[in-house]
Amino acid sequence: MVDKEEYRRRIILTASKIFSHYGFRKTTMEEISRALKKGKSSIYYYFGSKEEIFEAVVLYEANQLRMRLTTAIKEVDSPTDKLRNYIYIRMREFAKLSNYYNAVFDKNLDHYDFIENIRSRYDREELAILRLLVYVGNSRGVFAVKDSEYTAMAIQTMLKGMEVPLFWRKRDLDINSRLEAILNLIFNGILGKS
Amino acid sequence: MVDKEEYRRRIILTASKIFSHYGFRKTTMEEISRALKKGKSSIYYYFGSKEEIFEAVVLYEANQLRMRLTTAIKEVDSPTDKLRNYIYIRMREFAKLSNYYNAVFDKNLDHYDFIENIRSRYDREELAILRLLVYVGNSRGVFAVKDSEYTAMAIQTMLKGMEVPLFWRKRDLDINSRLEAILNLIFNGILGKS
DNA sequence: CGAATTATCGACCCGTTTGTTCTATGCAAA
């Protein structure tokens, strides 16, 4: 292994799969090392602790999420499509990431502040994106809102509101229809009288 | 709780979900009892051990499978549809049950014989069903095979062959096309020249 | 009502697991 950083990356990839399935608590160093075909103690040559790996994994997943979202809004042109795409992907990816949240809330709240950091940073970024989307749609004459900032915040609030049942209630299939309703509400509210 | 048996049933339902997600080993009695909003030791009033619960769960799932399969072949009439339905549902349900198998192969092979019992019983039942399906299709003039027994065994062998990659390889989406190919092969083989 | 039975739970036990450390060893380059 010429590059140490490269191997750290491989560990993150592998651990990510296991963490996402079993959560932080139920995932053991033994499993991670076995999946890498290495000795358990060898992992400690690259990472100081299990938490450190988890931290790197969450960071990695956060970046993945960011990438998917930016490409999702780039691949369409109209403001409504951009916003719709963003919300769709966001909710889908968040649902996939729910295991990480369950992992954190598993027992010990040690990582809580660390996760919260990522979370708050993402919140700010998301707000900026939404603000831009609304602003552009506005200046293109598709949307008709007074204040982009507050509208973006309102949308974000709704999105956050959808997360809770996503993570805590059983996954019923009416999520899609609820999402559809939200989208409908947002667009009709923005577009004025349909 | 008037009926003790009813509560055992609730435990099975709840434990089933957790087992199917985390496997036998990673599922703790603590989790099961918490999901039932009961004390950990209360569970032992209904079941003697964790293994006993697991046994009941597997038995329950096996019955569920049986039910789904019988309804699947009842709701259509033509022999080809019956056989096609049976195979489809069988493969889909087996894929869903793969977690239970992973659970067993997790480490200790204690339950192995117990699972193997259910398995062999199911094998016999399946063979009987397949034999009947082939036989009826034959007598209706849709199929054209010489020996229903051996044809049924051949079909079962193919189905078993499909299980291995289903359970052990990553779930690639070409499963459907592979299934389609198998179905095609079976029917064309049975129907003679198309 | 009170006794008997049913159901629940907290506290504890103790073998096993597991995150982490430490030391020894392989192995490539110089």
Next chain:
DNA sequence: TTTGCATAGAACAAACGGGTCGATAATTCG
């Protein structure tokens, strides 16, 4: 051979987790 990177086995303290037991609450029944 020496140096430094990479690996893994052994050991360990701490936590975990299945299971037991006695006490207690809830319910049934006479």
